[in-house]
Amino acid sequence: MKRKARILLVDDDVSLLKLLGLRLKSEGFAVTTAGSGAEALTWLEQERPDLVLSDLRMDGMDGLALFDRIQRQHVGLPVIIMTAHGSITDAITATRSGVFGFLTKPIDKEELRKTINQALAVSLPAVVDDWQQRVPTRSPIMIALLEQARRIAPLDISVLLTGPSGSGKALMAQALHDSSPRQDYPFISLNCGAMTEQLLESELFGHVNGAFSGATSDHPGVFISAAGGTVLLEDVGELSPALQGKLLQVLAQQQVRALGASQSATTDVRVLSSTNRDLVTAMEEGTFREDLFYRLNVMNLQLPALEQRPEDIPLLARQALEQLKTRQQTQVTGFSPEALSMLAAANWPGNVRQLLNVVEQAVAMASVPVIGTQLLEGILADSREQFPTFNEARAEFERLYLHKILRMTDGNVSQAAGLAGRNRTDFYKLLSRHGIEAGAYKEKRKE
Template sequence: MTRKARILLVDDDVSLLKLLGLRLRSEGFEVATATSGAEALEWLEQHRPELVLSDLRMDGMDGLALFERIQHKHIGLPVVIMTAHGSITDAVSATRSGVFGFLTKPIDKEALRKTINEALAVSLPAFEGDWQHNMLTRSPAMTGVLEQARRIAPLDISVLITGPAGAGKALMARTLHQASPRRDHPFMVLNCGSLTEPLLESELFGHVRGAFDGADADYSGALITARGGTLLLEEVDELPPRLQARLLRALEQQEVRPRGSEHSIKTDVRVLSATSRDMVGAMEQERFREDLFYRLNVVNLALPALKERPEDIPLLARHFLEQIRQRQHTQVTGFAPDALSLLAAAPWPGNVRELLNLVEQAVAMASAPVISAQLVEGILSGSSEQFPTFNEARAEFERMYLNKVLRMTEGNVTQAAGLAGRNRTDFYKLLSRHGIEAGAFKGKGD
């Protein structure tokens, strides 16, 4: 360890406190101890450590409850949870809540050292500069996320960005990249839900055309192309099981073997992932590997929906308008106050992306320099009839198609999968994605 840092240990097992305290002091840390969550909070009123290590199971206030209390008063202070009850459920709860790490007792020395080093890096002075200029906010909910992002941006760790569709997950990923030491290297985006499995495999891991060292060799996979930089995996929950296993190996070994090659290539990529779906549920249904989840979810950034940050809506609307003005040289200069009030009160199921779409429509339809409340109200009232995005149209087609083939085969999944040109496993995944039950079509042929 190159710096002396203060760590607060919290555990109702006094003997463990003494043993772990001795170990950490021998590593050069300053250590304080508390035998309960209440005692820890009282100590934190007077002191600021760089890290809190807390037991999960404690009488009175458990480790997760302590973490939540800490985050209210000490935003960004990393907390690592320890427990002798090393179940997946505990790990999921701790990770989902946003704690920095999870250690199982008896605590492995190397795992402890690695976790502490990563946590202390979060506590170091944050990246300076105009790193978040694209992430406009006045919202306390969003400010807390940005504070966490500010601390983890310089670290070479994986981040899972969650939040509803349209909340700005890709923009957050690019912001993390721009604020990292990798900012002068490639930033690549790969959508795991928009490609067939063979094409996704080639796009992610690369492939070979011709001889390995010949002029026709092609290693265009994202893990290779993005070397030195950052790779964002959008809709990571859609990654097929076989490719999940390949990705886990590539991340663990820091190398990848392109399809058709006898040689592996070293990788040096920071992997960020994004999803709007419930990853914990995906693991429970065995659709996503638990070990890969924890590899990708070293830190979770959970973006709030736009309706949870209404104070940001006028700010974002004006920002989008200014961007459009610079791009299109329009004569539209602003919003009427009543128009902004209408925007702030709208539900925004499509989040920031929907707001941007509305501003673009308003600018195109405006007949005066100021966008009126009447114009905004008209667009909002017709929002449910807006032209769908490509992903929305594709999803609707899939639902209609699946219903059609199931009606034709009276719910026979094997026959339906054959008509669709898919294997049974892929077909069941499609049904699950759209919430369709094959049994409901029994005896209901066309």
């Protein structure tokens, strides 16, 4: 169901505020009123409307001063200015500063409706259904991406989600599933870079009792567990060549055989996959199968880094706060305007995931209802130290482990591979991945 457009109406004349508010509500808009610029900014800390309609001449903060604050703190939010003292000078000043429209009181009903609709055509995302709730955005880049995603969501095709770590690929995959004919069936996500090859094979394709070390019962695997639904293969670029081949066979034949099973079972799932690696380069290097790539990449959705959509930062921060408020008891009600400006100006190498983490820390540490700049300064300084992702931490462990085991074996690859429980070929691949030369340890030993 299409929601009503939200308008924030600002005027220090109480009677006109009430009268115009009733008129706008009768036109089908959701209207919130504020009796001053300061009150409007307070309201904007909690929720973003689609349009601000403000009087020009107000005590304290006038309409242009309010617009200036909105322009800095709520990028892209259109503002229409009204005044009973209209003049060519006022109109030129307003429109040159970026105000969307300028209306003279008494407000002409048709002119008001026309100007509002023109502003909303720019302000309201083209995607105004449930997608707006799933993936909130004001970014033109993201709005275009959501339009594309909404078109392909009902299609039973494979989609490859690419983009930097933390950019929201898993959230987009969930949105694709929720908008597809498979939405009433399971959505199962599996991280291909977070487990050993043997365990990953079992999780992908399943096993029967006794076919997997430590197993005490049968395990169907995601292609059977998600029957009728969707499987998301996260970090699909981390699949070993052997598992790439088995996955390709499952996708091509729509049949899966569990480890230790004598017969295959039919699969009925939609496969989504994600990666922050350049799979085209990986194909050129021979580390990712070309035929599998084209099976997974029937359609590609590339998510932008957060720095490419800065207008979304305040929106995402406020939404994260609202979600935290529903999950846990907290006295925090919002961010100060200065705090939101600080978030918008910060660097986010960890993208949306890092922003959400900062908001969660701020809520946990806040001792007052409104999160201010002083608290955020410390949290942002700590976050710049970049806590590693799971894959980064695993890679660092592997590197240190390989150095240690080569020192123990004086660079003898056969012995090192035996201690690591790998064959020589796999062990050499590990060394190559981390740029480690086994011969260097033999030379050091001779010295």
